């Protein structure tokens with residue numbers, strides 16, 4: 001159900017269409033500093049019967065028009081954005097002098113890195129810069145080995161994303177041949193961690209990309225709540241101000257780079273940030289559950305998995321539900337019970353009372369079945385995904401008639417991070433989803449099931465006995 005699977009669908013009240021369009025054209029044409037003419041202007045049509053039924057309850061004096069912009073309006077050529085046809089030993093020799101770029105490091109677990117990528121792409125959109133996406137890298141202390149680095153485009157359908165967003169997007173491997181090269185690039189970047197939080201994590205991307213980065217401390221006005229070091233969120237527009245001459249601060253505290261001890265102020269043409277996880281428009285972690293979240297509305301909803309990933313996930317689904325080769329894949333409800341990694345000590349005392357019991361998930365699965373039945377969809381298949389390793393817990397899951405994906409050969413067949421990837425694609429593919437509160441994996445799955453499949457999703461609360469009794 002991709003009813004609004006297009007980059008811009010504005011509901012415009014009476015006039016103002018032409019100024020909105022002018023803004024769009026500026027936005028679309030602004031990625032190059034000189035006049036980079038889009039090959040085709042936005043195509044505008046008046047759309048659509050659905051909008052009318054929605055608006056029928058509105059005040060009769062309000063004139064409402066939905067403007068639908070064709071997603072294929074500009075065909076960008078990645079090559080125009082780079083100097084050389086193949087990746088170069090140094091990133092600097094491949095960057096066009098007249099193009100503005102932006103990059104940054106997604107941090108923490110894989111789903112958090114996915115959110116970091118959404119934030120990077122949303123910043124690129126509002127700053128009219130060409131994003132250069134780093135690979136996903138296992139974070140320190142992760143259960144996945146460092147060699148498991150994976151390109152964004154291996155998992156997410158990048159050609160489709162570029163088309164739906166109508167913006168150019170590059171990946172780091174296109175820019176710099178960091179696997180073969182021995183060149184270490186000196187870069188000046190902004191540190192949000194040292195500025196906004198007085199903290200610093202060690203992100204693996206700069207080492208892998210062979211970058212020696214000198215960080216300058218970002219000013220406190222980038223923050224959602226200034227001078228509160230517990231609240232780590234920066235705002236998109238606060239960060240955007242660092243990319244414009246008249247709002248970029250000049251009195252900087254710059255930290256020498258770790259390898260060559262070189263101090264460099266942030267490069268305006270090649271803007272970069274140390275950590276793009278904690279960024280929001282107005283409310284911390286709005287990406288999880290708030291409908292308003294721009295990172296979801298403008299980026300995340302268009303980040304579809306590649307056909308390859310969907311096909312792999314489909315094989316796992318067919319296997320777990322024992323589907324005949326000739327039969328179609330069945331609709332299913334997926335459950336994500338996150339059981340480890342929470343900071344139990346801070347959340348609650350007794351772990352047994354704290355985590356949701358299986359019965360809480362059962363109740364939500366039944367709720368979803370009932371809601372789907374009203375829509376005329378009958379669903380029998382339920383698959384459980386969890387980081388739980390206790391076999392007696394799984395025994396109870398099986399007794400419910402639910403299944404588990406067979407990951408016994410996954411790491412060997414695809415790579416050590418693939419059990420997580422495949423679980424995520426399976427969660428996104430259900431007509432129903434039951435997740436666990438405070439899990440980014442659950443929250444993203446919930447959004448995808450609702451947005452992409454028109455499905456029903458519920459999040460199980462936890463933290464004390466009976467937390468989900470509602």
Ligand SMILES: *[C@@H]1O[C@H](CO)[C@@H](O)[C@H](O)[C@H]1NC(C)=O
Nearest residue numbers: 135148149150151154173179
């Ligand atoms: C990323 O993609 C490029 C081009 O296909 C490939 O050369 C490179 O090995 C990939 N990187 C990883 C980590 O798979």
Ligand SMILES: *[C@@H]1O[C@H](CO)[C@@H](O)[C@H](O)[C@H]1NC(C)=O
Nearest residue numbers: 225227228229230231232284
């Ligand atoms: C600082 O931010 C944290 C996290 O959002 C919040 O719990 C705390 O109340 C804030 N402190 C102040 C003084 O605003």
Ligand SMILES: *[C@@H]1O[C@H](CO)[C@@H](O)[C@H](O)[C@H]1NC(C)=O
Nearest residue numbers: 217218219249250251252253
């Ligand atoms: C830079 O100058 C502004 C205005 O004088 C001041 O508020 C800010 O704290 C300074 N920042 C640094 C990093 O010195």
